Amino acid sequence: MTEPDPPLPGNSRPVRSTAVAWQVIDGEAVLLRLHEKELLGLNQVGRRTWELADGTCSIDQMVATLTGEYRITAEAARRDIIRFVRDLVALGAMEMQGP
Numbered sequence: 170m171t172e173p174d175p176p177l178p179g180n181s182r183p184v185r186s187t188a189v190a191w192q193v194i195d196g197e198a199v200l201l202r203l204h205e206k207e208l209l210g211l212n213q214v215g216r217r218t219w220e221l222a223d224g225t226c227s228i229d230q231m232v233a234t235l236t237g238e239y240r241i242t243a244e245a246a247r248r249d250i251i252r253f254v255r256d257l258v259a260l261g262a263m264e265m266q267g268p
Contacts, residue, residue: 177228182266183254184224189262191219200262209262214239218253224266228254 185191190201198216200209211219214235221231228250235246257263 177251177254177265179229179232180227182224182227183222183231183258183263184266185219185222186262186264202260202262204261209260214241214249215253218250222254222263 188203190203192199193216196213198211198219200211200219201207202209217235217238218231221234226234228247231250232243232246235241235250236243239246241249254263254265258265
């Protein structure tokens with residue numbers, strides 16, 4: 170049995186990796202993992218989370234922003250942001266900075 174991932178602290182700050190190029194095309198964000206030559210498409214909320222991942226915005230700030238901009242609860246926003254960040258960290262598309 171695998172252990173659950175430890176929680177990401179609310180004050181941790183995701184940052185986009187320099188190993189990824191990105192562009193918004195017709196309102197949709199497309200990421201290019203440069204070394205892997207792989208394209209990833211993001212939905213609207215994923216795009217907004219990606220845009221916020223500039224190294225200055227904490228997980229808590231992302232939650233507040235998304236709950237203010239979309240019809241989503243803070244609990245759902247936190248869960249989705251953490252899952253999204255973890256997935257992109259695992260792909261090398263995002264990195265975490267401490268508080």
